Structure formats: structure tokens, C-alpha cells
Amino acid sequence: MEVAMVEWWPWFGSAVASTIFLWSMVQNHIPDALRLNLAALAAKLTAYFNPYLQITISENGAQRWKRSELFLAVEAYLSDACARRARRLKAELGKDSKNIQVSIDDHEGVTDDFSGATLWWHASKQRPNANVISLYPGEDEKRFYRVTFHKRHHDLVVDSYLPFVLGEGRTIIIKNRQRLLFTNKASGSSSPYGARTAWSHVPFEHPATFDTLAMDPKQKEDVIDDLMAFQESKEYYAKVGKAWKRGYLLYGPPGTGKSTMIAAMANFLDYDVYDLELTAINNNTELRKLFIETTGKSIIVIEDIDCSADLTGKRRKDKKASRDKDSDGNDKPKYQSSQRRMTRPR
Template sequence: MGTSGIWSQLGSLMASVMFVYAMYEQFFPHHLRIYLKKYTKKFSSLMYPYIQITFPEFSGERLKRSEAYTAIKTYLSANSSQRAKRLKAEVVKDSQNPIVLTMDDNEEIIDEFQGVKVWWSANYKMPSSQTISWYPSSDEKRFLTLTVHKRHRDLITSSYIQHVLDEGKAITVQNRTLKLYTNNPGSDWYGYKRTKWSHVNFEHPSRFETLAMDPKKKEEIINDLVKFQTGKEYYAKVGKAWKRGYLLYGPPGTGKSSMIAAMANFMNYDVYDLELTAVKENTELKKLLIETSSKSIIVIEDIDCSLDLTGQRKKEKKKDEDEDEEKPKNPSKKSEEEEKKASKVTLSGLLNFIDGIWSACGGERVIIFTTNYVEKLDPALIRRGRMDKHIEMSYCGYEAFKVLAKNYLDVESHSLFPTIEKLLGETNMAPADVAESLMPKSIVEDSESCLKNLIESIEEAKKKAEEEAKKKAKEDEEVAVTKEEEVKANGKSAEGVKENGTIH
């Protein structure tokens, strides 16, 4: 039989099928057709050994994209799309990889989980022209379809889907651009929505590798962070909220802010810089906490200067009231406005913020306080359970200097190192001052010149510290002499009174 014969038979067959279908549509009652279609599907499902699970792009709230769809798409893009033949490029905001390749429409890829093969396909459906669409940018209804053999139903529904969702969310977090947030004044309005936090991209370059600190201490902090980040099940087991508090204390310039940035970059967490003086009251503090996301670091820098939280506020208020009683009662308009603007956040409110019931809203949060004077803080504020780990940011030691020398000069050893080690052991110098001395001031300045500059700076700091110590010792001696003279004078006065028998 020739080609023409095959085509003629195929045409006759198609015509016969169309004729039968037309007769079926015309003479079979509507309810009978529905009945027949229903059982035809049941019969085909018995013969077809695969099941299909559909994940629509929009579900529930029609204007909100499905989180499951987004997570699955991210997972497939990172793990399986390299095997797809047709890809689609998309621009993703707030991501380290702005252009993401995903499989194109009607494309299919294969994934494997515990030895079981599954098939993913990207599909779309155009609604009828009569349908009113609620979808924001297009009338197309997109969805991802998972196909798997029905004997693996339990494995796929109980383990694989959750695995895909978790992996997709983890990839999204890993690739996102970190944000630095700050709280807005409570009365501000931005557009139609009141916003508690505003943000910029967090691009601080500090890393633990570049942090000037003793390596053992640095390793201890890193291990503690890793234990916290991977401790979700442990925290649930012991009945604690998944959060951890760190107190960074030490003199100015010892790297407290750099430590916070290094923590954020290491853990891939956003940073919320909380300005307590801009918070009106305890209720607003709770609202700020609720609007922070998980996987974040909440920072209150210079906690001892932010607000008076040590019980001294009442004493100062009483003192001010006593002074006001002596002065004419004529309060100015300016003082009234200042009183309205003053924060009413209390120590109790801050303690509830740290480890109260509201602190358990959301998980995987780190709370950090910084201070230059840890002795000024209320013990209740920094006890274990609130500030779980206290980290002293001390003056620059020799090990920290070697890190700075490697960072700034790319030098790991030098003949001047022993001299610097000896001087740093005798003098208190902040890492920030050491780093400034090591930084080349011109393009022709070499590493040896920078090291000599550092030696000069340390010697000057040592000389200045000695002079201040002598000055203080002299002042203390003068005060002691004055007190001794006052005691002698008071003693002679008391003896004179006793001899005369007179009481004044």
C-alpha cells in the first residue's frame, strides 16, 4: 500500500470518528453523557498507574501568590532546571542572583527522591473570555503538576512535598539580599499603610575572617551561633522560645558593631536596629517586635544611653519636682512638647520584649545589646536567659593585631612583630586605633612603614596613659591630704568645744 492509500484510510477513519461523535452528541441525553463520562474517567484511572498533584500559582487570597508554588519553583530552578531543554529567564527582586532560570511552559523535568522518580511540569490555562479574572497581571492561570506512580503516594505526600517546600524556602533565604531596618516614629504614615520599620540593603562587609579578635574566642562564638541556628528541635524539646541574647560590652572602638555585622553575614539574618528613644510606650514596643521577621537580629546599641532603665529615672523625676517647687510655676511650651515626645518605655516593658510571652511570636531571632559600661546596667536586664552569652570586646591583643595585619597589609610575619607584641601587652589600644595606624596613607607607603607608624602610635598611647596615671595619682594624693587636714581640723575643733564645755 502506497502513501496515498495510507492517507486515504486515515481520512476515512477520522471522518468515521467525527460522524460517531456527532451522533453521540445529538442523540445521547445530557444526563446520560455525564454518566458515561464519569465512569469512563473511573475506568481510565484504574488503568492509569500514575497520580497527579497540582499546585496553582494563586490560591486562597486571589491577589496573593501561593507560597507553596513559589517555594517549589525555587527548588526546581536550583535543583532540576539544568536538565530542562527550554528555560525561561525571570528577574527576581531582593536576591543575590537577580536573573533566575526556570523551566518554560509545558516543559517537563525529572526529579528523584529516595530512589523514586517524579515528574514536574509547568503548565498554564487560559480562562474563557466570559470569565472575570482576579489575577493581577495576566488572565493565564499557571500551575505546577507533580506526577508519580501511585504506589509511592505515601512517600510523596508525607515526605517529598515537605522536603521540596523546606528546600525551596531555604534557597530563597540563602539567595536573598539582607536588609537593615530602623524603626519609624509612631506617628508617621507612609502612603496608605502605616509602616513600623523602614529599611535599606545591608551591605556591611564585616566577616568573622576579618574580625580582629582572639581566634579561640571567635571560634567559641561561631560554634554558639551554629548551635543556635540548628537548634529548632532542641529549643522545642526544652520548652524555650527559639531565640538567643548576646551582650557585647567593652570600651569604644573594640569592634562591637563589626561583630554584629559579622554575625548577620554569617547567619544570613536581617538586622533590626531598634532606637528605643523613638518608641513612645511599651505597647508600641510590642508592635515593633511583632513586625520583625524570623531569621533576624534585633539590636539595641548603647543600651545604657538609650533610656534610663536602672531605676534612676524616678529619683531624677523627684529631684526635678523639688526644683520646680522652688522655681516660679511658669512652664514653657517647649518643656511641654519635650514631655510629650519623651519615651515612656519602662524596664518592665523592655524585659517583656526580651523574654516575655510576646517574645515567642516568631522564631529564630537573636537579640543583641551593646554597652561601653556594663556595670551601669540593671542586673535583671542582663541575667542569663535574657542575655544568654556575655561577650567582652577588649583592647587589641597580639592575635587580633595579626588578623588586622593580614587584612590591611597582607602580612603574616615581620621582624617588627615582636616589638609590637611587647608594646600591645603593655598598652591598652582599641582595634579601631590599631587598624587606622595600619592603613596605608598613600599608594607609595609599604607595609614596613605602616608597622612603624603603629609602633609610634602605641608608644604615644603608652606615654599618654602614663602621664594620665601620674596625674590621677597626684590628684588622689591631694584629695587624701585635704581629707586628712579636714579630719585634723575637725578633731581640734571638737577638743576645743569639750574643754570649754560649750555645745554649739
Template sequence: MFIWAVFRQYFPYQFRSSIEKYSQKLLTFVYPYIQISFTEFTGERLMRSEAYAAIETYLSSTSSLRAKRLKADMVKNNQSLVLSMDGHEEVVDEFQGVKLWWKITDEKRLYKLTFHKKHWDLIIGPYLKHVLKQGKAIEVKNRQRKLYTNNGSNWSHVVFEHPATFQTLAMEPDRKDEIVEDLVTFSGSGEFYSRIGRAWKRVYLLYGPPGTGKSTMIAAMANLLGYDIYDLELTAVKDNAELRKLLIKTSSKSIIVVEDIDCSLDLTGQMKYPRQKENKEGPKTSHVTLSGLLNFIDGFWSACGGERLVVFTTNFVEELDPALIRKGRMDKHIHYHIVDSKHSRIQDLLNEVNTTPADVAEHLMPTSASGDPRTCLKSLILALESAKQAKDKELCCEEETP
């Protein structure tokens, strides 16, 4: 500081710029460290930098152990506390035995990374790749997952809080394990899809009678993988162009759901005109076509984004166009059906009475955690016997009628 004060006071102004220029060059030979800045906002529209967000999340996982000044924030619907570095705080990180320093400044909202210049290749390559990958993974884990629905070409959302898991699904254990393995393998196969030149997506078809748990399966998928859900209502989409706009706006790590595809639009290939949907404003025609939907599944537009599942559900798979459900387009078909009962009396009654899976589940589902399974079975038997008596009485009346 003394030398700098003497320099500014006694050296002529016209020589200062040249001296400062060459002193900076001299300093680069003497000072062995390099500093890289990561700003929070970038570009003309001041979009928040993805690199900055990933670094902030990465450091939040390590700074709580090393920093002395921290700031706290709530995530996951105000149910979890996350700590991160406070302004002007510096922490030391280590990667493959190399030390480096992170510092954040409040004024310019940026992170500064300092390291020795001899480690340039290690830091610029493997280390920063590691930081961004870990930061994004932690961000996905901590974020509030959302359930989206479409209105025209826009999405609106609420917080997704469905409690379903694969542990709570009523399904054959072997079949359940097969689906879980398929989903986990898919979510970790980004490099594989890139190497073979395919869009990172997988398409499921869930079909079976109403009430067998197709929607619950989708919620369990989302909870297993930590994905958002986009519930696509095709009857609210005006045409194929609007469908493409919706697809572009969906994010990666998400499940795009089209429920009851057999009821959404006339996509069987047998209908000449699109279905009319009545609303308060009068009849509304959807011009989404089968070819538009197929492009949505596996055409050029399906590659927008990555790591996405597309799930279709239907009660009547036989009514769908073969082009929509063929193998290769639908990667996995999952058939839902009523699980055979081990209780002989219930099995006999189910064979005699016309009932739905939803009716059966209503009686078998306990109303509280302390519910007795035997009480649930007794309730189901009484309901089936009552339905059988009503059916027998109706048949008797028909026989007595002349």
C-alpha cells in the first residue's frame, strides 16, 4: 500500500498507464493462481445462469461443514431446511488431492473460483463437470415436484404431493420389480441414448379395467424417479401446432401423461371428423390428428428435452389404432387386471356377480392405519352376497313374468 501511494504521488500521469500495464504482465509470471467468475445472470435477457444455480446447490452440500457464515432457506413445501454460503464467505474444496477456493460476493452476485494454474486441465475439465453434475442432482432431489395441466398452449401447475410408492402398490412382486428395474435403468442411461443417437425417452401403455390402479402407478413412477408430471388433456389442445408448443415447454425429468386415450380424441383411424367438445363458450373442435400424436411420441419433436417418460392409459386397448400401440412405438405394455383372490368364497362370488375393481378396492382399503384386514374381507363378502341376492331376485322376477 505504501509503494502504491508513492507511485501514484510521484510518478508522472503519462507514465502510469504503461507502468500498470507491464506490472500486470509481470504479476502473471509471479502470481501462480487463476480466478474464474460465474455470474448469476447472463445474456441480454438476464436469464439466471444454470451453471451458477448448479454451483450454488453444490456448495450448499459442502459449505455447511466448512463455512463460518451461512444462510438458510426452505425447500420442498417448507418442510426441509437448506444451508448455503453467506455473502463474502470463502470455502476450500478438494478434488483428486488438489485444493481450490470458492468465494461469493453479494454486490455482483457471482462466485469466484481460485486455483493454481498448473491444475488448469483438471479444474476446467473433470472438476467443473463434477460440480455441475452433482449440483444438478442435488437440485432435483431438493426441488418441489410439480403436477402440470394444460390450458391451450400453456401449462399451469400445483405442488405434487401424491403419496403412492411401489411399496404400496397392489401388484405381483415379480412384475413390480421388473417395472422398477426398467425405470431405474432408463433414468441412468443418458449416455447410452446419446451414443446410439436416440431421444432419451421411454413410452408406456397402461391398460385395463377402471379402478385397477393405472393413475396410482404413474404417481409411484414420479415418486420413484423424482420426476414432475405433465397431465396432457388432448381435448383442450386446438391443433397439432399447439401440441408441439406444449411439448417444447415440458422440462426434462418429467412424465407426460395422456389418460384415457380412447376417450380423449377419436384417434382410432375410423372416424372421418374430429370430435366436438361442448363447453360454456359453445362447441369447440380439436384438430389434433393421429399423425400429430405419433410425431409427439417418436417424431422430431419428441427429442426436445431429455429424460422423459410418456405414459398413455386406456380402459379399452382394442379400440386404439394399431399404429399408436405397436411395439417399438410403445416401449412397454402393462396390463392391469383383477388379481385372483385366494379366498374361495370371494372367488366364487366374483365369478357370479358383475362388479368393478374400484368396488372391490373400496371394501378392501382400510379406513385407518389400525384397520383390520379380516374386517375388510368380511365387508367385501357381505357386499358381494348382497349383490348376488339382488341379482337372484331380479332373475326370479323375470321368470315369474308371463
């Protein structure tokens, strides 16, 4: 038997080498259309004998400027439900920067069970094509999750399992959510064609509340009632066909508590804060990208808008005198709502 194997092995090696050599010679003379058809046929044959299906969930999906909600939900779900089964994890500080949260590391796989079906999840990332020549900075690595399952569970996975993962992931995200203070990056540090966010963030830990805010009690009560009415009127806005948003204009000399009032509003609503610096923006494309990447429940702050954008013309020369006049009369911030005041729903 050993003699036969010794005699057979050189012949096998020669056959493989000859096949590779002939294929390298022949494929250069095969028309592109025929080559594509052969590749498609090979893929069909492989799929016919392979009983497993795969679904890929990309980090950015169709909207390149915004992270996919499904991707974030899958990430949260796997970190909570399946992280114990992974061999490689990554750790970071969670809510309030006190608890450590672990999640599945890149290029790691875990299994999950759902209604009798076994599913294999794999976290990975893909580098952009380095051969592409572009005038813009290159994109970062694209992360994605891929789930593999038997084809007989197709309907179960699409109709039941993935919606279940989405719901559980949303719940986990809300539970572990840490409010953040975002600031936009300087123009040039992040391309509008890149896959990563144009915002940088730090934990929002400002202690201000309406209880500690130095403000006229009646005016403070009006602001609180207005915020509560807005918070409870999402369905009303959708019914009348308006965007669920509300604007306030805070004006007054520096040091009169405008930023403190914004922090009190954010703590009252439990919203993130986006500090938008207009001087760091070059064009409308960058501004649009920044707004797209904001979350639904957030406060967007545009400071010194009269200085940053030519919306009301140049400052008058006597503005300093006018400011001094206002500060003599009242050193507290004034506010105006950009919409009519609503009454709270009963």
C-alpha cells in the first residue's frame, strides 16, 4: 500500500501542476462574457449542493452617511445574548463610564438558537479597494455581521428571528444608553464620502436642572410646560404632517446662563446634545451630512449664529452699546420659541 502511494503521489502532483498551467494559459483566451457565464454556473452549482443561506447586515447599509439601525441592534443583541459564547471579546466603558461592557470582537463568530433553528453569526470587516484612484480621502474599513442558517429556516429567520433581534437590540440600546455631547469635526478631517461619522463625542455629564436654574419662576414654568407638550405630541405632529421638532432662540450677554439652560433642557428631556460649529463647515454637503447623522431625540445647538453665518447681515457698529444696554436692564438669558406655544394634551 505504501509503495502504491509513493508511485501515485508524483503523478497526482504533476497532474495538478499541469491543470493549473493549462488553465492559466486558456483563461486569457476566454471571452469575458463566457467567463462570467462560467462563474455564474459555478456559483449555481455550489448553491445547489450547499443547503445554507447567508444574510449580511452592513454597518452603513444603503445610507452611506448614517449607521444602520439594524446593525446597531444586532451588535447590541449579540453582545448581550451571545457574548458569553465568544472566545474573543472587546471591552469598553458603558453607561455613566462606570460599568464595563463587552462585545464580540471583529472576525469572531458565535451561535444562537431560535425556535429550534441554529444560527451562526460572524462579525467581520472589509478593507476598501486600495487600487481605486480618488480625489477624496479613502474610506475606513466597512464592518458587517453575517448570519448563516439552513435554507429550510428562511421564512423563520426573515419573518420572525430578525424582527426579534431588532426589537431586543433596541431595548438593550435604550437600557445601556449614555447621553453624549457631540461636536462636529473640522472640515477636512472627515470626508463627506467616508463611511465614518463626522461627529466626535464625549459623555454628557452637565449637572444643570431646572431646579437649579436661576430664572423667573413663571417663565421657567412656561418653558417646562412647553417642553412637556412637545415631548408628548409626536403623534400630533405626524397627524398634521409636520416634522417633530421645536426651536428656541436664546440670546443675551456671555455668562448669563444660556448654556446652562440648554443643559437643563437636555437633562429634562433625556436628550443628547449636538454642538454645531458653523465655522468648521465649508459647504451645504457637509452641513447636510451632519444633520443626517444626528439622532431623533437630540438638541442641536448653533451658537453665535449671527456671527457664523451671513443670515442677518454684518453686525452693527453699535452692537456693543446695545448689548451693554440690555445687560443693564436684565442679566438673564431671554428666549423665544420658533413656534406657537402648544397646550399639553389631556
